Amino acid sequence: MTTDRTPDRSRRSERSRQAILAATRELIAESGYAKVSIEAIAARAGVGKQTIYRWWPSKGAVIFDSFLALSESADGAGIELPDTGDLAADLKLVLRATAAEFADPEFERPIRALNSALIHDPELAARYRETLAHPVDEAKKARLRSAQESGQLDPTADLDLVLEMLYAPLFQRWLLRTGPLTDEYADALVENTLRAFRP
Amino acid sequence: MTTDRTPDRSRRSERSRQAILAATRELIAESGYAKVSIEAIAARAGVGKQTIYRWWPSKGAVIFDSFLALSESADGAGIELPDTGDLAADLKLVLRATAAEFADPEFERPIRALNSALIHDPELAARYRETLAHPVDEAKKARLRSAQESGQLDPTADLDLVLEMLYAPLFQRWLLRTGPLTDEYADALVENTLRAFRP
Amino acid sequence: MTTDRTPDRSRRSERSRQAILAATRELIAESGYAKVSIEAIAARAGVGKQTIYRWWPSKGAVIFDSFLALSESADGAGIELPDTGDLAADLKLVLRATAAEFADPEFERPIRALNSALIHDPELAARYRETLAHPVDEAKKARLRSAQESGQLDPTADLDLVLEMLYAPLFQRWLLRTGPLTDEYADALVENTLRAFRP
Amino acid sequence: MTTDRTPDRSRRSERSRQAILAATRELIAESGYAKVSIEAIAARAGVGKQTIYRWWPSKGAVIFDSFLALSESADGAGIELPDTGDLAADLKLVLRATAAEFADPEFERPIRALNSALIHDPELAARYRETLAHPVDEAKKARLRSAQESGQLDPTADLDLVLEMLYAPLFQRWLLRTGPLTDEYADALVENTLRAFRP
DNA sequence: TTCTAAACGAGACGGTACGTCCTGTCTTACC
DNA sequence: GGTAAGACAGGACGTACCGTCTCGTTTAGAA
Numbered sequence: 032m033t034t035d036r037t038p039d040r041s042r043r044s045e046r047s048r049q050a051i052l053a054a055t056r057e058l059i060a061e062s063g064y065a066k067v068s069i070e071a072i073a074a075r076a077g078v079g080k081q082t083i084y085r086w087w088p089s090k091g092a093v094i095f096d097s098f099l100a101l102s103e104s105a106d107g108a109g110i111e112l113p114d115t116g117d118l119a120a121d122l123k124l125v126l127r128a129t130a131a132e133f134a135d136p137e138f139e140r141p142i143r144a145l146n147s148a149l150i151h152d153p154e155l156a157a158r159y160r161e162t163l164a165h166p167v168d169e170a171k172k173a174r175l176r177s178a179q180e181s182g183q184l185d186p187t188a189d190l191d192l193v194l195e196m197l198y199a200p201l202f203q204r205w206l207l208r209t210g211p212l213t214d215e216y217a218d219a220l221v222e223n224t225l226r227a228f229r230p
Numbered sequence: 231m232t233t234d235r236t237p238d239r240s241r242r243s244e245r246s247r248q249a250i251l252a253a254t255r256e257l258i259a260e261s262g263y264a265k266v267s268i269e270a271i272a273a274r275a276g277v278g279k280q281t282i283y284r285w286w287p288s289k290g291a292v293i294f295d296s297f298l299a300l301s302e303s304a305d306g307a308g309i310e311l312p313d314t315g316d317l318a319a320d321l322k323l324v325l326r327a328t329a330a331e332f333a334d335p336e337f338e339r340p341i342r343a344l345n346s347a348l349i350h351d352p353e354l355a356a357r358y359r360e361t362l363a364h365p366v367d368e369a370k371k372a373r374l375r376s377a378q379e380s381g382q383l384d385p386t387a388d389l390d391l392v393l394e395m396l397y398a399p400l401f402q403r404w405l406l407r408t409g410p411l412t413d414e415y416a417d418a419l420v421e422n423t424l425r426a427f428r429p
Numbered sequence: 430m431t432t433d434r435t436p437d438r439s440r441r442s443e444r445s446r447q448a449i450l451a452a453t454r455e456l457i458a459e460s461g462y463a464k465v466s467i468e469a470i471a472a473r474a475g476v477g478k479q480t481i482y483r484w485w486p487s488k489g490a491v492i493f494d495s496f497l498a499l500s501e502s503a504d505g506a507g508i509e510l511p512d513t514g515d516l517a518a519d520l521k522l523v524l525r526a527t528a529a530e531f532a533d534p535e536f537e538r539p540i541r542a543l544n545s546a547l548i549h550d551p552e553l554a555a556r557y558r559e560t561l562a563h564p565v566d567e568a569k570k571a572r573l574r575s576a577q578e579s580g581q582l583d584p585t586a587d588l589d590l591v592l593e594m595l596y597a598p599l600f601q602r603w604l605l606r607t608g609p610l611t612d613e614y615a616d617a618l619v620e621n622t623l624r625a626f627r628p
Numbered sequence: 629m630t631t632d633r634t635p636d637r638s639r640r641s642e643r644s645r646q647a648i649l650a651a652t653r654e655l656i657a658e659s660g661y662a663k664v665s666i667e668a669i670a671a672r673a674g675v676g677k678q679t680i681y682r683w684w685p686s687k688g689a690v691i692f693d694s695f696l697a698l699s700e701s702a703d704g705a706g707i708e709l710p711d712t713g714d715l716a717a718d719l720k721l722v723l724r725a726t727a728a729e730f731a732d733p734e735f736e737r738p739i740r741a742l743n744s745a746l747i748h749d750p751e752l753a754a755r756y757r758e759t760l761a762h763p764v765d766e767a768k769k770a771r772l773r774s775a776q777e778s779g780q781l782d783p784t785a786d787l788d789l790v791l792e793m794l795y796a797p798l799f800q801r802w803l804l805r806t807g808p809l810t811d812e813y814a815d816a817l818v819e820n821t822l823r824a825f826r827p
Numbered sequence: 828t829t830c831t832a833a834a835c836g837a838g839a840c841g842g843t844a845c846g847t848c849c850t851g852t853c854t855t856a857c858c
Numbered sequence: 859g860g861t862a863a864g865a866c867a868g869g870a871c872g873t874a875c876c877g878t879c880t881c882g883t884t885t886a887g888a889a
Contacts, residue, residue: 042834042886065350070875079836084877143349149406150346151264156407164408191409192418195399200391203398206405207348208355209363210390219391227426241855241865269844278867283846440860463748468849477862482851541747547804548740548747549662554805562806589807590816593797598789601796604803605746606753607761608788617789625824639839639881667870676841681872828889835884845874853866858859 038085050076051083055097056141064094064144091148095155098145099162110166112174118183119225121174126197126217133205134212146206168194188228196224237284249275250282254296255340263293263343290347294354297344298361309369317377318424324370325396325416332404333411345405367393387427395423436483448474449481453495454539462492462542489546493553496543497560508568516576517623523569524595524615531603532610544604566592586626594622635682647673648680652694653738661691661741688745692752695742696759707767715775716822722768723794723814730802731809743803765791785825793821 054075058067069090073080087093113121132138149156171194178184184193197220204210253274257266268289272279286292312320331337348355370393377383383392396419403409452473456465467488471478485491511519530536547554569592576582582591595618602608651672655664666687670677684690710718729735746753768791775781781790794817801807 039833044834068875082835147346147349150342150349153407159406160408189418192399192422195402196395196422199398199402200394203394203401207358208352209359219388223391223395223426227422238864243866267844281866437859442861461748466849480861545744545747548744551805557804558806587816590797590820593800594793594820597796597800598792601792601799605756606750607757617786621789621793621824625820636838641840665870679840840879
């Protein structure tokens, strides 16, 4: 019945695409995930609703892409963690920064919106892992490997597990608001995790 | 006209309350958080919508209470973790059980629904911490304290942090589907966390 | 099922009855027929809803009674039309007064509310005829009979018809707003009706 | 957000419009004005509620239009009263027909519904006067003018007043159910009105 | 350069659900 | 047993969005 035509990507209006992603970001910043509607995005972007439905399968996908677009500009393989030779110090720096970002009320709504989209949509979660999480995790793991080589970290350690023990407590605290995200907390996570994976 | 009236709790119909919570649980089991509507709950429970709006401020609150009601029956101060004397073994048992529960597709939808409600509503999150999480966490901390006394755990360790390093990675893996929740994974979490907090 | 019990009139609270009728009159004056609800009447009167449902079969009946209560005070058989001996002059006086009353914006809403109730409820219409209309009509017919005796009106005239030809055009103009209710209009109605029923 | 938007008439679905008006007519015939709900109209017409709210300002307006649609088909400037040369006979014919129509229980509910809408809504009443009443009244006045020319009616008579004295008593009797609408009654109205306006 | 097919903005459509209001019944506690 | 209060099941209200479906109007690639 529905001709199931796949839209011609070459004809896609970049102008509209950018307007939609920008409008989505603005709306999320103003009102959070739940109150963002396709209708509102279309109106704000000065775009027909069909243009959204044509290119995105769900509201979550639009939201996800509105984040992707942000990091695209900043991307490249250029993510790299500091490597002063002191693993603990370097990780504390990074974890403190992450904690600070989570605690920043301006990032609160967008990050919560992104996570909302991920929780309910396995497909988006997969894209998130591959596109956003993986590059960052690889950068982190590169730093950890460097630490393994310099004898600061157990060379047999499962680096994914190391990352999870470092970051998941932070993430959980933020998501469920079970405690403050202080520098001390970040430091404690680094210290205890490294103690677990001492050579 | 008579705005802001606080309903008279003594007149509340226990029959309707139970019907609403049961209907909510059923609907979540069938279709997940997003598709559960107040309308559907009221219809399934054979209840007027106003009866829901009278006693709950939001859909999330109904969902939360539908979980509370479940654990109320099973509760009492009776939560207690196994204590064989071997902390690692005991924790592995518990974490494996937790992992299995998360992996069980039947629990998937309800737990995801609960977490959805918590993420967006700080007030519910607070109630969750106090009413559902706290008693369980206390039981876990009791086991950890026992381990501190028997010299299996650093007596100066921050027990909240210990719990977070044990459980948060599991929680994050489940939420973002970043990896399988196997027995081996549970064991690895226990082993590495205990290594971090050795006396 | 419903015991269909007829309430014991002797126990009826006159205080509540008056409060209900007064509240009804006030609400009609403020917002017109459509927006008056049993709920609002009960709240304004400081009365339980059941007290209204116990004593009145419908909203229309309450409205009707709220008018009855007004005319009860002014009643008695004391209604009498002026009789100066000049039928035309006397009728013009009365019709001009009626027209003025209809044109008075303060009476607009109550009278419209009353007529609304009557149009939809034959039983109320019957009570209206007997209780409110009949006494007034009798007074008018008494004046007409006096005119028949004095040779100013056809002694065989159907007095109900005379009254209808006098008043119905006024009523219809008011109800459908088909024209202004002026003194000249009242006079014209009297003159033409009397011409039709000359001896 | 985009409040007060005026819908684009050119895009209006004639199909839906007809379905709505038909459903309205059916529901009125079944249950009368008071019990007709927008919800029921939409359901019966197989139409979204918004489609009704988009094009009509009130339930009364829908009801009114459902009548308009009926007479649109039958109209044209083609309304004309019989003119046999005998005014009294012609008017009796017409008034008897009107009385019969009012008395017909099948017309009872629709006409009452229409009048209900008119009584409460001055704007609808204005549309009624212009669109439904005026053409018919003009036809009646044409017949009266013909009678004036042939010397059967006072050439100075106010024809609007003549019509009111002819029809308003009938209308009032029907509305308030104050008496039977017989042929004799129709004849009496004609005879007495004509007596009032003899040349 | 013209043609043509797709994307576009706009927005009407059939629907679902919202949260509020009111109906008429029922229950509780007071008088 | 009448009453004030108000919870209850039910259902309509008018609004917000959903996702689909035309409309004309650009617009960009092929002819």
